[in-house]
Amino acid sequence: MERLPGFRDFYPEPLPHSDVWSCDARQYVFDKWRTMARRYGFREYDGPPLEPLELFTTKSGDEIVRQLYNFTDKGDRPVAMRPEMTPTLARMAAAHERAYKKPFKWFAIPQLFRYEKQQRGRLREHFQFNADVIGEPEAAADAELIALVIDTLRSLGLTADDFWVRLSSRRAWQDFYANANGDPTRAYEFYQAVDKLERDKPEEIDQKLRAAGTSLEAVTRFIEAGEPTAELKQIVDDLGARGLGDYVKVDYRVIRGLAYYTGPVFEAFDRKGEFRAIAGGGRYDNLIKLISGGKVDLPALGFGMGDVVLLELLKSRGLLPKFDGGLDAFGLVEDEALRPQTLALIQRLRGAGFAVDYALTKAKSDKQFKRAQDLGAKHTLRLERNEAGALLAKIRNLSTRKESAVTPDEAEAALRSS
Amino acid sequence: MERLPGFRDFYPEPLPHSDVWSCDARQYVFDKWRTMARRYGFREYDGPPLEPLELFTTKSGDEIVRQLYNFTDKGDRPVAMRPEMTPTLARMAAAHERAYKKPFKWFAIPQLFRYEKQQRGRLREHFQFNADVIGEPEAAADAELIALVIDTLRSLGLTADDFWVRLSSRRAWQDFYANANGDPTRAYEFYQAVDKLERDKPEEIDQKLRAAGTSLEAVTRFIEAGEPTAELKQIVDDLGARGLGDYVKVDYRVIRGLAYYTGPVFEAFDRKGEFRAIAGGGRYDNLIKLISGGKVDLPALGFGMGDVVLLELLKSRGLLPKFDGGLDAFGLVEDEALRPQTLALIQRLRGAGFAVDYALTKAKSDKQFKRAQDLGAKHTLRLERNEAGALLAKIRNLSTRKESAVTPDEAEAALRSS
Numbered sequence: 001m002e003r004l005p006g007f008r009d010f011y012p013e014p015l016p017h018s019d020v021w022s023c024d025a026r027q028y029v030f031d032k033w034r035t036m037a038r039r040y041g042f043r044e045y046d047g048p049p050l051e052p053l054e055l056f057t058t059k060s061g062d063e064i065v066r067q068l069y070n071f072t073d074k075g076d077r078p079v080a081m082r083p084e085m086t087p088t089l090a091r092m093a094a095a096h097e098r099a100y101k102k103p104f105k106w107f108a109i110p111q112l113f114r115y116e117k118q119q120r121g122r123l124r125e126h127f128q129f130n131a132d133v134i135g136e137p138e139a140a141a142d143a144e145l146i147a148l149v150i151d152t153l154r155s156l157g158l159t160a161d162d163f164w165v166r167l168s169s170r171r172a173w174q175d176f177y178a179n180a181n182g183d184p185t186r187a188y189e190f191y192q193a194v195d196k197l198e199r200d201k202p203e204e205i206d207q208k209l210r211a212a213g214t215s216l217e218a219v220t221r222f223i224e225a226g227e228p229t230a231e232l233k234q235i236v237d238d239l240g241a242r243g244l245g246d247y248v249k250v251d252y253r254v255i256r257g258l259a260y261y262t263g264p265v266f267e268a269f270d271r272k273g274e275f276r277a278i279a280g281g282g283r284y285d286n287l288i289k290l291i292s293g294g295k296v297d298l299p300a301l302g303f304g305m306g307d308v309v310l311l312e313l314l315k316s317r318g319l320l321p322k323f324d325g326g327l328d329a330f331g332l333v334e335d336e337a338l339r340p341q342t343l344a345l346i347q348r349l350r351g352a353g354f355a356v357d358y359a360l361t362k363a364k365s366d367k368q369f370k371r372a373q374d375l376g377a378k379h380t381l382r383l384e385r386n387e388a389g390a391l392l393a394k395i396r397n398l399s400t401r402k403e404s405a406v407t408p409d410e411a412e413a414a415l416r417s418s
Numbered sequence: 419m420e421r422l423p424g425f426r427d428f429y430p431e432p433l434p435h436s437d438v439w440s441c442d443a444r445q446y447v448f449d450k451w452r453t454m455a456r457r458y459g460f461r462e463y464d465g466p467p468l469e470p471l472e473l474f475t476t477k478s479g480d481e482i483v484r485q486l487y488n489f490t491d492k493g494d495r496p497v498a499m500r501p502e503m504t505p506t507l508a509r510m511a512a513a514h515e516r517a518y519k520k521p522f523k524w525f526a527i528p529q530l531f532r533y534e535k536q537q538r539g540r541l542r543e544h545f546q547f548n549a550d551v552i553g554e555p556e557a558a559a560d561a562e563l564i565a566l567v568i569d570t571l572r573s574l575g576l577t578a579d580d581f582w583v584r585l586s587s588r589r590a591w592q593d594f595y596a597n598a599n600g601d602p603t604r605a606y607e608f609y610q611a612v613d614k615l616e617r618d619k620p621e622e623i624d625q626k627l628r629a630a631g632t633s634l635e636a637v638t639r640f641i642e643a644g645e646p647t648a649e650l651k652q653i654v655d656d657l658g659a660r661g662l663g664d665y666v667k668v669d670y671r672v673i674r675g676l677a678y679y680t681g682p683v684f685e686a687f688d689r690k691g692e693f694r695a696i697a698g699g700g701r702y703d704n705l706i707k708l709i710s711g712g713k714v715d716l717p718a719l720g721f722g723m724g725d726v727v728l729l730e731l732l733k734s735r736g737l738l739p740k741f742d743g744g745l746d747a748f749g750l751v752e753d754e755a756l757r758p759q760t761l762a763l764i765q766r767l768r769g770a771g772f773a774v775d776y777a778l779t780k781a782k783s784d785k786q787f788k789r790a791q792d793l794g795a796k797h798t799l800r801l802e803r804n805e806a807g808a809l810l811a812k813i814r815n816l817s818t819r820k821e822s823a824v825t826p827d828e829a830e831a832a833l834r835s836s
């Protein structure tokens with residue numbers, strides 16, 4: 001039986017097949033995400049992977065809706081597996097915003113889903129680090145959020161040589177469009193066309209832009225002028241004060257595809273331009289109001305950073321560690337009469353925080369030792385009796401090959417210092 | 419807009435409403451699960467939350483199939499959101515078993531789903547700690563797995579006064595049923611009836627048991643005799659050698675509802691009997707063969723421990739810590755001219771591993787200080803210039819109220835020692 005197309009199996013390393021993903025690498029990235037978010041004062045939240053369909057249909061723009069993994073549940077409700085986290089966050093924030101002092105900083109690591117019929121090879125799920133600031137209208141919050149993107153990528157070993165954040169402004173593009181007397185009902189198509197500047201053919205883009213009331217030439221001129229708004233300048237200065245100036249550049253080619261952005265927007269890219277965006281986000285000051293039916297009006301901003309591009313990038317840069325089970329010791333049982341005492345000692349060592357595995361059943365010495373090596377254990381551990389009949393624990397460091405013999409009471413200390 | 423019935427929102431603490439769940443408590447439990455699994459030498463894996471429907475329909479018994487959250491996807495595939503992890507594990511293990519030396523020990527923390535039309539108040543999703551041992555037929559593996567259940571619960575502060583593991587044997591029940599000349603085609607109904615002994619009415623149970631060819635009286639006599647099989651005795655002795663004897667008791671009332679169990683089975687319960695099972699599992703030596711269409715034949719065993727009962731139990735026993743953002747420091751900006759320097763210092767402290775938040779925008783001193791308190795920060799951090807114009811970092815411990823004044827270079831050490 002096969003898994004569904006577009007879904008991933010995550011196995012422990014070393015990986016058995018090129019068709020599967022590393023659960024170790026995934027958890028390594030999740031840990032870095034979580035650690036940096038907490039260091040920045042973000043608190044974790046989560047919502048359901050399944051939401052009412054309407055939470056997504058009018059808020060995010062056509063593109064995401066076309067790709068929804070939606071169906072009707074057994075209670076006849078139109079539902080969708082979440083394609084992005086922001087609408088859920090907006091729903092949750094609106095429901096209980098009074099309980100949290102503004103601004104509040106939240107993060108989540110949801111699995112997200114999409115269903116595209118046409119592209120069979122493409123993944124239908126991914127994990128995404130989401131961090132958002134709710135209730136702060138000033139650009140200082142945008143800078144803080146971008147700093148979190150940068151420091152998260154740095155914590156994975158990426159440097160200013162590997163990536164940069166392209167900073168832009170949806171508001172600047174809104175002003176451009178208004179000045180060009182663009183058709184307000186076609187604003188979303190306009191953003192979509194600009195968003196695809198670097199992917200679609202110039203003639204197609206130009207056609208779409210002209211339909212919206214402007215042109216590729218006007219858009220290109222605006223991008224090339226590249227005059228930072230006061231808001232963007234403030235963000236760049238703020239990041240500069242943190243020593244992160246090298247990581248950010250104003251670049252109006254970025255506009256973000258989703259409909260709901262209202263202010264500064266940004267995307268992180270690898271500098272070589274080999275991969276799709278590593279992360280992207282921006283300000284969405286109207287979304288919470290929209291989702292709460294006008295009941296709650298709070299400015300907000302956030303970003304998403306997916307696991308797929310990031311893992312590909314880390315792999316290509318040699319930045320993923322080799323993973324094993326991290327065993328501190330493997331217990332050998334050479335004398336079955338000492339199995340109960342070995343179990344007692346292992347219990348004690350695990351209780352003290354060591355990762356310990358052992359020979360579950362009777363086996364030859366060399367087979368047990370081979371298993372300790374296969375599992376990447378740092379030490380072997382073996383009980384024996386001395387001539388006086390007292391128990392001795394023999395602890396061997398498998399890299400230095402040094403062995404020490406201690407009493408079982410001393411085994412914990414010996415393991416710690418070996 | 420509301421979330422779907424039966425799904426949970428997880429918020430940061432303090433909780434805004436009794437209707438939502440704590441993401442902090444959830445992550446606290448996940449961390450304990452993960453830590454203990456690794457300490458026992460288990461490796462993490464994960465599969466898709468959505469699987470082909472047929473992965474579940476014939477393997478798990480009617481009960482789980484009736485409650486499936488299933489639908490037809492846009493590619494006309496019958497699919498189901500996973501109701502349990504074991505079939506996915508069996509699929510994954512069968513696909514790549516050759517790459518892993520037997521036995522292998524794996525764990526996962528999946529979210530699982532079910533859909534019951536009749537019981538509207540009941541949850542439709544939960545998270546479950548799953549740990550399995552693949553490729554080991556001997557009872558030593560069963561003991562190791564049960565020890566992991568016990569130590570995991572102990573790591574959450576639960577003791578032998580709080581819970582116990584009831585150990586039984588599906589094989590002993592199979593033998594009982596064969597000796598009673600039970601109808602082999604009704605074996606599943608027989609297990610189901612025994613599984614419900616403590617929940618359904620005696621007359622109903624008796625009727626079902628008689629339909630299968632035995633009786634409540636015969637079943638009760640078997641349970642009361644309670645003679646441990648050699649296999650169960652071995653498990654009890656093994657756990658005894660670890661000092662975990664107080665946590666386990668042979669009790670044939672346990673049989674487990676799922677169809678696929680073949681050997682020892684067990685369930686962990688709170689001793690007061692206030693809650694449903696905290697965890698349950700057992701041996702399923704035929705499932706991998708079944709799921710791989712006969713290609714791979716490996717003995718296996720595992721357990722599941724859900725988050726819902728566990729969190730309720732921990733709460734009722736006062737074993738959940740109070741959670742806050744864990745901020746080491748909150749940066750006050752009293753002189754806006756020093757904001758860039760404050761940002762630089764915060765960047766440095768975060769880089770050194772401290773969790774630091776700060777006043778994002780200009781605000782009055784007392785308001786900033788109030789925010790530091792609201793966020794539960796351990797220290798405040800404030801830059802000022804001395805008469806000579808040099809920068810001073812003032813670090814105040816908010817519980818001792820002691821303040822120290824150091825150079826920005828010394829701030830990291832001061833924070834660490836305060």
